[in-house]
């Protein structure tokens with residue numbers, strides 16, 4: 527779908543279509559206000575029955591064994607729907623908050639965990655957040671989308687065994703403002719079964735471009751870098767399941783400016799990272 531067509535689709539819906547008026551919930555034990563990633567907070571409900579969330583002609587880059595980047599795989603309509611879903615869930619109980627790392631310091635981003643409670647300090651240990659809120663559900667459409675991403679990646683590989691299938695039951699949603707960073711880490715809190723089978727992590731990017739650094743070592747000089755743009759889907763599973771990775775620098779471009787204007791997304795980057803526990 528081209529941009530002018532999407533603009534035409536969104537505008538009438540904002541003016542005439544059904545609107546969700548977002549409630550403002552407050553966490554029990556904090557004065558933190560709900561964190562809104564869009565402005566204004568009145569959102570259109572899109573009827574997506576005729577338009578796909580996926581661009582079938584996405585290009586594919588193999589970055590390593592079991593590590594694949596699908597460029598521009600999520601359609602603009604898919605991205606709008608994902609922003610809306612994250613906005614809706616993120617403003618409610620268990621929604622966006624600033625988490626602590628293992629050393630008790632604030633991470634420089636907003637986060638929420640869907641489907642299962644995960645946080646950077648305690649992993650999957652606790653079923654609820656410290657304010658008692660349960661994780662919001664992981665919407666079925668997002669489960670199907672993550673599975674479709676893995677199937678598309680498998681179709682580009684010679685040997686399917688390099689990348690096992692997975693059915694996500696948790697999705698960590700991060701919102702980075704333009705100065706946010708995510709330090710080098712491994713995603714290794716999932717079950718030993720999930721990790722030893724190399725069940726892939728799927729990461730979807732929306733909004734500003736990000737420098738994603740990765741490698742099989744903690745040595746910063748030996749890391750590779752790839753730019754993740756709005757609509758990209760990155761998969762790392764199989765032999766790359768335990769790569770070290772982090773997000774260093776965010777940048778805007780013409781296309782991200784469009785995304786921010788059309789979606790009313792606050793300047794920054796939304797990432798959704800799916801895993802099977």
Ligand SMILES: O=C(O)CCC(=O)C(=O)O
Nearest residue numbers: 698700713729773797799
């Ligand atoms: O934002 C990203 O692309 C990566 C997020 C990530 O690594 C994580 O949530 O563990």
Ligand SMILES: [Fe+2]
Nearest residue numbers: 711712713771
């Ligand atoms: Fe990660």
